[in-house]
Amino acid sequence: MCPFHRHFSPTLPSNFQKVLTCTGPAWVCHLLLPSPPWDRWLQVTAKSLAGPHVSVAFSAVVTLTACRPWIVNFKQLLQSSPNQSCNASTGLLSPSPGYQDLGRNIRVGGGPFCLVNYQVMREDMDVVSVHFRPMDRVSVLVHSGMPSVMRLYLNTGMDSGGSLTISLWANKSMISNNTLVMVCVNAASPFLLFNTSLNCTTAFFQGYSLSLSTSSRKAKLIIPYPETDNWYLSLQLVCPQSPEECEKAKVLIETTLYLVPCLDDCGPYGQCILLRRHGYLYAGCSCKAGWRGWSCTDNSTAQSTAQQRMATLLLTLSNLMFLAPITLSVYRCLLVEASIYAYTMFFSTFYHACDQPGEAVLCILNYDTLQYCDFLGSGVSIWVTILCMARLKAALKYVLLLLGTLVFAMSLQLDRRGAWNMMGPCLFAFVIMVTMWVYRCGHRRHCYPTSWQRWVFYLLPGISMAALAITIYTSMMTSDNYYYTHSIWHMLLAGSAAFLLPPRDKHVEPWACSQKFTCHYQICKNHREELYTVT
Template sequence: MPVLEPGVAMPQTVVSPAKVFVPKHAAGMQFELRSCVTSEQKACAVRVVLGSITLPQSFQRIITCVGNVNCSLALDSPPWEKWLQIMVESLGLPRPCLGEVLVLAVLTPLLFCFTACRPGSASSFLNFSSLNQSQAGPRPGSTGAAGSSALPTGEASRNVSDQRSFCLQYQPVVREDLDVVSVRYRLLNGPSVPVHSISPTLLLLNLNTGMDSGGSLTSMSLANATVVACVSAASPVLSLNATQNCSTAFFQGYPLSVSTSSAEAMLIVLYPQTDDWFLSLQLICPKGQGECNAAEAKVTVFAYLTPCFNDCGPYGQCSLLRRHGYLYAGCSCKAGWGGWSCTDDTKAQSVGAQNLATLLLTLSNLMFLPAIAVAVYRYYLVEASVYTYTMFFSTFYHACDQPGVAVMCIMDYDTLQYCDFLGSVVSIWVTILCMSRVKKILKYVLFVLGTLLIAMSLQLDRRGVWNMMGPCLFALVIMIAAWVYHGVKRRHCYPSSWKRWVFYLLPGITLAFIAISVYAFMETNENYYYTHSTWHVLVACSVAFLLPPRDKHKKPWAWSQKLTCRYQICQNDREELYAVT
């Protein structure tokens, strides 16, 4: 919004927007601007922009008209059933002087002419028998499709006179929603489409539902004759036999070509725009159009919409994203791979790098073995069980989480991830509570209650920040309160031994602090394999230092009795009584 200031001239150009509705079956549109004059009866120069001003420049047509000369613009295949925006902007207007207001009207008569197209249907009645036919037909990608041969000329010549009166032939297509962002288009009159040279055969692929964002539109043609095809949005191409140019008024289509030497053609459109898509097919004769006026070719067409092309391959995962009520589909690539379907190996990791990353992330969990040994030696069997659980599931989760060839999953990925997160948080929880040295009954109650609450919070939000920080802070509060209680009761610092602080607590706290810093501030997608492995090692080593010593009344692990290695003869001194009769 311009700001007007006193004494400052600010020229403004006011554009005059307009729009015209393009009817269905419009083969062309002729735009003409006649004798541009101003209100002072002077010749003027204007610039006319046809198309949306919010879309890229390829969706616009711009012409400049100067003076009284009529200028025109012809648009082939304008978008059907759309409002075409028209903006007329005057060029070269005189600038107002200071304190003056320039009021100037530009008169530009506009003339629009449409060329209508008379469509013809594939048949005079709907073939309902095709609805009950077997679905075991040729699948997309197969080569031996039935009906891929040219029909005799005599059979097709009976329809030549009827075809001359139509500019296109419609083929009925049914849209079948198979799954989320997964659609198959099926022809009602069979998998084969008759194609002629006089008028193109048209197939409507409806992607105008508003729920097909993302995905890949795949069109496959099998033929035994020379056929050119064009896939376009908003409007079809109706003059393939004349120019063989696959473009409409505002859209560059996707050309296809099949012949006897190349009987299969495939087209994949990534992220097709929401609109009506058209597949135009027409028979082309290299020697002249007259020799194939009475010919007919059978082309087998498969068209379907998939959320991700080729299921993103071995280095990606097809993901769905819902935002503002719209569902999007795309590939999430790993191991440095990129591209629409994770096929770009410009920054991809080698197989050796993938194996090294897997070994680092899995074998680094073996550093929990010293912590488990210390816990068992000091009679902390529950804590040792938790560390064993964490080591096991962290190892196999990272073995399953890797992309490419270095992957091993012993169970469902989601289950492994949940168990790994649960074991990590519970390990921190039980370690800090063990350091607090509270009564056993209270400690085990807190173990069970905290584990249940942690499991619930992880189910609600697995990657939430407070799922780890919450239990850690609460356990630290309990530990500090317990240490203060012990210190007040004994009337000296707790723990009281300086050796405990210097050789165990301070190294353990330092390792834990470094591990948290690496995890929070240094870990990225590029160095994840190294930093996360370092996190495993530092956390496991800190646990071995932070575990408190065993209770004084507990003895080291030893056999309570020595086993004897000899036989002993047991003698029964009981007297036996016999009855004498």
């Protein structure tokens, strides 16, 4: 016979493997797997070390030593609450013991009890938000005879994207000076060997350990992105100095077990967001103002309060530049354009006032509503400015304006931060403008616009500012320089609109009829539109 390797691993998921090398004259090797995974097949792979063309014969003997769990059964509670959904731990049902009998080592069917299994209710609160609690109460009785185990069902495939939070609390009067409550949190199988080891290690998993004592009566454990599996909370009372003191001691431990998307909802300096990749849902904190960490609690690079207020002032007051295109639009009788610029200025100001973290925050509406209106106003402002430059007939102009607004609303609903959601319709409007200008150049046999002053003092500065604004928005804006670059974007966008708006026609009155209104009907001719209206 030749030496060979044996690999032992759970089927799925595979945390790590146990490798056993069989060598020596006897060719006998043993592997002990304490607390193997529950309700799962174990895969055994044998690999010869003698070469690719050498056959190796071997035999394997598997011996499983198990005991029966004592399940704290609350069947009557379930019958009294038939409409409440729950997931209860499965196992061999036995007569439900009272709390006064949990310390006894009773044999049922020839096998001793090795653990007290508390049935746990799972309550789905929201997306990646679950509450676990014992069926009858929040407290769990812990003693020295055997571990008290709670199974947390996190095997739905949608629970690995949050953070598992375990909080334990013990009454000070119930813990003596020489007693210690040891806690282990493991996946796949519970840790049961508190009498021989306290390292919380099972066959394929290194667990998390906690402890409660007279000096530390509270313990908290946070596991970000827990593995998709059944998790087990094991508790047992131990007395390292005087074991005889634990024989009759019992401690009630209050438990708070939650699966939350983000810790503390990311605090005042972060926002909890959900991400979906390849069918998996993850939650995470998007930190602001230089804060970092799982829950945005790391202030090593955080901004001061003065810096936060300065950033808020930059992002909000920069929108006052829209007063220039609003004033020009009203003066030139472009009332629709003026209303759109006013809409953009209003929602951009209050969106950025609500978007800031920490103390400098002011939200007059829901954050998502303010963000949507800000993005919509910015896109429609660019759209209406280019259409106004094209000098279209009023009917066609307002039809395109309405259609463009509807397209912006649809695209922002699909992907709010997509660059082409804004650039696509604006390029289409730019093509319309160029087409109309080329048509007028061919029709008049002269360049349009005809005045070189219009090109030098208005169009070229406006186009330069618009090009610079697009460059900053698409390629130069980062999270570090956002306060400055986005404020510059506001000013360039408003300034370019003021430069690019077409001038007022000096030879024709801005209204539809130049005559004074009389008491009878008359036909008024609008020279600009070449239409007749009855007034």
